[in-house]
Amino acid sequence: MSLDTSSVVAWLTDFASVIHDNADLLTDLDREIGDGDHGSNMDRGMKAVAELESASFPTAADYLKKIGMTLVSTVGGASGPLYGTFFLRVGTAWGDAASAEDLGKALRAGLDGILARGKAEVGDKTMVDALTPALAAYDEHASEGIEAALNAAALACAAGRDATIPLVARKGRASYLGERSAGHQDPGATSVTFLIEAAARSLA
Numbered sequence: 001m002s003l004d005t006s007s008v009v010a011w012l013t014d015f016a017s018v019i020h021d022n023a024d025l026l027t028d029l030d031r032e033i034g035d036g037d038h039g040s041n042m043d044r045g046m047k048a049v050a051e052l053e054s055a056s057f058p059t060a061a062d063y064l065k066k067i068g069m070t071l072v073s074t075v076g077g078a079s080g081p082l083y084g085t086f087f088l089r090v091g092t093a094w095g096d097a098a099s100a101e102d103l104g105k106a107l108r109a110g111l112d113g114i115l116a117r118g119k120a121e122v123g124d125k126t127m128v129d130a131l132t133p134a135l136a137a138y139d140e141h142a143s144e145g146i147e148a149a150l151n152a153a154a155l156a157c158a159a160g161r162d163a164t165i166p167l168v169a170r171k172g173r174a175s176y177l178g179e180r181s182a183g184h185q186d187p188g189a190t191s192v193t194f195l196i197e198a199a200a201r202s203l204a
């Protein structure tokens, strides 16, 4: 089995729907420690992704790269380049994603892109705090297949998201708040958990 364009469409359609339903939550979280636009920005970007003609792309990899470019050009703030880079790198590393190991390598390439672009480390109170343990859990369970690996990744992602609450932000706009950023859940860690949870539902 390999993950084709229709698998990616299922993943991104699920993610777009969850982003739309939770746009107010993401915006509220961002209002607490940022500039209050994460929900509306992500919703705008995912609507643009939903309008792409998936059938016009020769491969799933081409489609993923176009998703990345679309997010770069439609999502504002820091999230556009970070989510855009994630999908560009995932697309570049996708191949035919025939095995759990292949998918893990593609997701890992996406995280590496975010790290290169955002320069955040674990503990800075960003999306990296959720995605890093998610991919570690994925790798731990990759030998059990895509479904088990993605389910483990989704649980670890949510735990990483929750663990951002007590942290003091060291990156992005939230870092301007210093100690006052503690006690708030990071909006980027929240949206990236929706992304991995959507993958677990749709790619498994």
Ligand SMILES: [Mg+2]
Pocket (backbone or CB within 6 Å): 030, 034, 035, 036, 037, 038, 077
């Ligand atoms: Mg913002």
